[in-house]
Amino acid sequence: MLATAKIAKPKRYEEILVAAAECFQKQGFSATSIDTVARHLGATKGRIYHYFPSKVDLFNAVRDRAMELAFDGIREGYDAKLSPVERLHLMTLGHVKCMMLHHSYMQVLLDGLQMQRFGATTEFQREAMERHLHERNTFETWYREVIELGVAEGTMAVRSMSVTLQSFLVALNGPVFWYRPREGDGEEKLNAIAEEVVVFALKGLGIDAVPPISTISRGA
Amino acid sequence: MLATAKIAKPKRYEEILVAAAECFQKQGFSATSIDTVARHLGATKGRIYHYFPSKVDLFNAVRDRAMELAFDGIREGYDAKLSPVERLHLMTLGHVKCMMLHHSYMQVLLDGLQMQRFGATTEFQREAMERHLHERNTFETWYREVIELGVAEGTMAVRSMSVTLQSFLVALNGPVFWYRPREGDGEEKLNAIAEEVVVFALKGLGIDAVPPISTISRGA
DNA sequence: AGGCAAACATACTACTCGGTATGTTGTCAA
DNA sequence: TTGACAACATACCGAGTAGTATGTTTGCCT
Numbered sequence: 001m002l003a004t005a006k007i008a009k010p011k012r013y014e015e016i017l018v019a020a021a022e023c024f025q026k027q028g029f030s031a032t033s034i035d036t037v038a039r040h041l042g043a044t045k046g047r048i049y050h051y052f053p054s055k056v057d058l059f060n061a062v063r064d065r066a067m068e069l070a071f072d073g074i075r076e077g078y079d080a081k082l083s084p085v086e087r088l089h090l091m092t093l094g095h096v097k098c099m100m101l102h103h104s105y106m107q108v109l110l111d112g113l114q115m116q117r118f119g120a121t122t123e124f125q126r127e128a129m130e131r132h133l134h135e136r137n138t139f140e141t142w143y144r145e146v147i148e149l150g151v152a153e154g155t156m157a158v159r160s161m162s163v164t165l166q167s168f169l170v171a172l173n174g175p176v177f178w179y180r181p182r183e184g185d186g187e188e189k190l191n192a193i194a195e196e197v198v199v200f201a202l203k204g205l206g207i208d209a210v211p212p213i214s215t216i217s218r219g220a
Numbered sequence: 221m222l223a224t225a226k227i228a229k230p231k232r233y234e235e236i237l238v239a240a241a242e243c244f245q246k247q248g249f250s251a252t253s254i255d256t257v258a259r260h261l262g263a264t265k266g267r268i269y270h271y272f273p274s275k276v277d278l279f280n281a282v283r284d285r286a287m288e289l290a291f292d293g294i295r296e297g298y299d300a301k302l303s304p305v306e307r308l309h310l311m312t313l314g315h316v317k318c319m320m321l322h323h324s325y326m327q328v329l330l331d332g333l334q335m336q337r338f339g340a341t342t343e344f345q346r347e348a349m350e351r352h353l354h355e356r357n358t359f360e361t362w363y364r365e366v367i368e369l370g371v372a373e374g375t376m377a378v379r380s381m382s383v384t385l386q387s388f389l390v391a392l393n394g395p396v397f398w399y400r401p402r403e404g405d406g407e408e409k410l411n412a413i414a415e416e417v418v419v420f421a422l423k424g425l426g427i428d429a430v431p432p433i434s435t436i437s438r439g440a
Numbered sequence: 441a442g443g444c445a446a447a448c449a450t451a452c453t454a455c456t457c458g459g460t461a462t463g464t465t466g467t468c469a470a
Numbered sequence: 471t472t473g474a475c476a477a478c479a480t481a482c483c484g485a486g487t488a489g490t491a492t493g494t495t496t497g498c499c500t
Contacts, residue, residue: 012477030250033457045459046479055458114397163416170394171387171424177334178386196383204391204424232447253487265489266449275488 013051015041018104021062025104028111029059059112060128066102066109067135073098078142084150085207091146092172092201096194099175106176140165147205157206164205171201233271235261238324241282245324248331249279279332280348286322286329287355293318298362304370305427311366312392312421316414319395326396360385367425377426384425391421 009017019040023032034055038044052058077090099106113136144165150156158164175197229237239260243252254275258264272278297310319326333356364385370376378384395417 028248028250030248034459035457044479047477049459050477110397159419160413160416163413164420166398167391167394167417167420170397171391174387174390177330177390193380193383196380197387199379200384200387200424203426204420206423254489255487264449267447269489270447 010051012047016048016051016058017062017065020058021066021104021108024059024062024111025107034058056125056128059108060125062105062108063112063132066105066112067132067139069102069105070095070098070109070139074139074142078146083155084146084153085155085202088143088146088150088156088205088207089198089202091143092198093194095172096175096197097190099173100179100181100190100194103176103179103181106173110173110176140169143169150205150207155207168201168204171204172197230271232267236268236271236278237282237285240278241286241324241328244279244282244331245327254278276345276348279328280345280352282325282328283332283352286325286332287352287359289322289325290315290318290329290359294359294362298366303375304366304373305375305422308363308366308370308376308425308427309418309422311363312418313414315392316395316417317410319393320399320401320410320414323396323399323401326393330393330396360389363389370425370427375427388421388424391424392417 016037020032020037023037023040026032027036034045034048037058038048041047048058052061073094074091075094077087077092077094080087080090082090112132144161147156147158147165147168148161151158175193179193236257240252240257243257243260246252247256254265254268257278258268261267268278272281293314294311295314297307297312297314300307300310302310332352364381367376367378367381367385367388371378395413399413
């Protein structure tokens with residue numbers, strides 16, 4: 001989380017990453033060829049293989065970047081010195097907006113999670129996979145902590161934590177599946193949709209009246 | 221919905237369909253070769269191409285079957301002569317159990333929905349795709365109808381129908397993403413998990429106290 | 441018995457894709 | 471000017487893959 005101290009990657013690297021994310025999102029991993037990504041860049045394979053040793057490594061790089069973005073989306077709420085309900089509200093709002101703003105990356109991320117599908121992966125790939133599952137677990141734990149505080153406090157109601165948490169997360173990830181970014185959508189429109197998703201998810205945890213966030217002072 | 225009057229398919233056909241569903245689920249469409257499905261059957265390509273004209277047709281057949289199963293899961297609740305809340309409860313319970321029981325088929329179904337990913341599909345494939353989107357739309361409409369009745373009645377609360385409906389459906393589809401079928405799981409264990417998902421989703425619609433279903437008489 | 445079609449398996453073709461090896465161009469330091 | 475190296479493009483190889491064409495077995499009807 002802090003070991004890689006934001007080493008700025010070269011511009012070309014970032015370009016390839018974005019193009020790869022868009023291709024993987026549209027067509028999935030297997031259906032996306034290196035040449036496809038290259039054409040989408042207006043380049044050839046040479047460029048890509050100059051920056052990434054293999055297709056799997058390119059995919060992992062996209063996945064890692066997506067995970068960073070996801071953590072960035074919920075970190076502020078998680079770190080805030082506020083009540084559990086308010087923290088959860090900030091986290092979920094950041095979460096959903098992240099899903100909508102970085103649509104390509106996030107879809108690749110969720111696809112990658114299902115990628116036990118690889119089945120017979122190399123040992124090196126298995127290492128990347130386990131690292132990814134560990135990050136996923138940390139992500140879930142952040143939510144679990146805050147929700148458990150709310151339950152102890154009596155402001156949230158949960159019967160089975162594991163099942164409810166999964167349902168909760170799926171609802172927050174939902175926009176990746178059904179939301180299509182529209183150019184005409186301004187930030188307010190996006191916020192309105194995100195807020196609707198948040199309200200649904202929070203009500204699922206028994207949080208009825210969602211307090212306005214405008215008056216909340218930034219914590220920590 | 222009633223045009224194809226349940227023409228019993230040959231046994232071999234069903235075997236191939238099941239094997240294909242399992243392969244498509246594990247590896248996705250592109251990564252699954254016809255030979256993969258054939259090996260999984262202990263056969264060769266000849267068998268598969270004897271029953272299905274192409275790989276895409278095989279995939280569509282799996283998708284269609286999955287859609288039938290999904291409709292079967294919610295039909296009883298939709299047709300029941302009961303209150304909107306009770307109907308919705310039956311629908312969601314059937315929905316979630318269907319997701320868990322027919323895990324492979326349902327994952328292929330949701331994958332297939334995202335398959336604008338095909339991009340350049342043939343015109344014939346586009347026809348199958350549009351038929352699929354139409355069925356998907358009908359499926360959503362069944363839910364929308366019942367929820368609108370509940371809102372009119374005052375027993376459900378929804379701010380934005382479109383966004384809430386999507387969040388609701390994603391939560392119900394959730395088990396496809398996070399539930400792994402365990403051999404040890406008996407029917408009661410499965411029911412318990414399903415009920416937790418249902419409670420979360422219904423609370424999201426503002427339905428707090430979920431009535432017991434055991435006393436409900438079968439309708440229609 | 442014999443013939444005939446369904447139900448496959450086998451062999452083959454044209455094509456794609458991941459990866460590598462090699463060629464080419466620009467840039468910068470000595 | 472001349473290496474030298476980064477930053478690519480191009481050509482190529484081996485391993486699959488969808489689909490086809492053709493062989494082979496099996497059950498059934500007469």
